[in-house]
Amino acid sequence: MSSSISYKDVQKTFTGSQLVHALKKISFTIEPGELFCLLGPSGCGKTTLLRCTAGLETLTGGRIFYDDTDVTTIPPFRRNIGMVFQSFALYPHMNVFENVAYGLRVRGTDEATMKRKVAEIMDLVGLPDVLKRNPSPTALSGGQQQRVAVARALVYDPQILLLDEPLANLDAKLRRHMRAEIRRIQKVTNITTIFVTHDQEEAMAIGDRLAIMKDGIIEQIGSSDEIYHNPNNAFVSNFIGKMNFFEGTIMTHKDGQYTVKLDMNNYALSFSPKVAPGLATKEGQRIKVGFRPEHLRIKGEVTEGEVLGRVRIIQHLGQVVRYEVALEAQGNERVIEVDMLGKVQGVAESDQVTIEFPEQVGFIFAEGGEE
Ligand SMILES: Nc1ncnc2c1ncn2[C@@H]1O[C@H](COP(=O)(O)OP(=O)(O)OP(=O)(O)O)[C@@H](O)[C@H]1O
Ligand SMILES: [Mg+2]
Structure with a gap:
């Protein structure tokens, strides 16, 4: 079952050598099964919002809900989340099967179920032959590694999928192909998904809806069509x-x-x-x-x-x-x-x-x- 994600006045301030207000009272809701894009320039707070969504950062203020459940203080390992990080590092010392199976193994899944689920998910991402060969991920192309990273995040049927610039390391042509693939996979699985990018063409192409972020604030939320034709301000336009x-x-x-x-x-x-x-x-x-x-x-x-x-x-x-x-x-x-x-x-x-x-x-x- 896919769930909604709601942010209520979410704030995140980093205190260090200097104070950074990375998220400033953000409130909005992502619908169940939605493919939602976070778009904005470097440093606007996209990764921070994703990490807060996963429970990897403690909020400075506000609350986050999955459906009606307040998850604000629930640690990441108690949430059922799939995540592909900005640099989608696979484990180089494990073969492809073990990389994908990792999330199932730590959840104590039995061998037979694990084999079946890994095979299913590798079919879904279009890599059944790679699974048969089962090499180290270092022997795969960028696009194949990217698919393995998505398979690894999806294999344990997460409630929510978080993708942080998953295509950043790919060349332009492969990027366009993979973004269509991600949309296809997301529509088959119907998992509520947040896709972070700073590429406007990618966000417009892939997202059901997008949020445009700037300096820790959401400037506008809507479909690409709505935002393109009715921008709220000069920056968004x-x-x-x-x-x-x-x-x-x-x-x-x-x-x-x-x-x-x-x-x-x-x-x-x-x-x-x-x-x-x-x-x-x-x-x-x-x-x-x-x-x-x-x-x-x-x-x-x-x-x-x-x-x-x-x-x-x-x-x-x-x-x-x-x-x-x-x-x-x-x-x-x-x-x-x-x-x-x-x-x-x-x-x-x-x-x-x-x-x-x-x-x-x-x-x-x-x-x-x-x-
Ligand atoms: N752990 C941290 N400690 C201090 N400041 C941080 C930390 N993480 C992020 N920041 C700051 O918070 C702001 C938002 O960072 P964030 O990584 O969320 O940006 P981003 O939108 O993902 O950018 P990019 O597109 O470059 O990945 C930046 O000013 C960043 O320097
Ligand atoms: Mg980032």
Whole structure:
């Protein structure tokens, strides 16, 4: 049976040579059977939250529940958790069978059951032949070792599976393959799973839902679609996908239609954006406007009074052609990205272009705020 995981005001402070508030009053719930991604930059507290979930760290404050059971003070060996650590070290002096069987052996499982369960789980992770050969894990490829690490964590039917950047040591192609494999295995077993990564593409691809973390705080929780289309703030918007920002001042707004004077060339932008939740907008207010690369357009004709830039690099990315365009803003250069569905005729690198802003898209965020 898979269970839910609930965090209630979870805090973790490390006291050492300096005080680190690694988790600051975190509260949310992961549903039973969910594949949940924790995503955030290095040092934001992902591993700490995972270790707290497993009972490997003592909380400074707050409580953690598996279903309705308060597990806050239950030691890790009394919890039924499977874990793959950031460096998924297998035991090099044990063969593959013994590595996978380890969790069953320490639980006193009989030989016959142990053999059956190891065989089942090695089938599930796609390595029945490796089990037949049964070498030392040092004789396996990175991807195979990774599968063995997942098998080792799953073999004793844990209530919860915790994966801390399990694909970090693999090359890009294998990573993409293994993330699909992990999703497949998770859906077959239906074990509530937390998958930690700092790779946004990986999190968006694998997770049923994601939490975006920064500095010990959860900035937003939702499906990748929800977060991509309705980011709470500038940081989240630029962490899940790319966002181009423009500073400006609200001139007028009525019925969701805004006119913003951009600092860039004093350009008067009229559009109907999504406004960040909780942001009260009024005339004269300084704000930050955001556009995704696929929302902006460029054209070769240069029109005075509009937002102008110079093409730095043109990249063909398969489905789109990406234009990196440098804008002149009060002497500061700012580079934006514009994705066009095809190459724009007559526009080459180092040409001057006009940026076009469609009316039906775009975002308004609070002024300042980290990008
Ligand atoms: N045992 C510890 N003692 C002191 N500080 C710690 C300890 N463990 C973590 N920290 C600090 O807590 C913060 C969060 O660390 P954590 O390892 O959770 O980050 P992370 O999000 O997993 O980062 P990464 O993506 O680099 O793995 C960091 O500032 C880190 O230096
Ligand atoms: Mg970590």
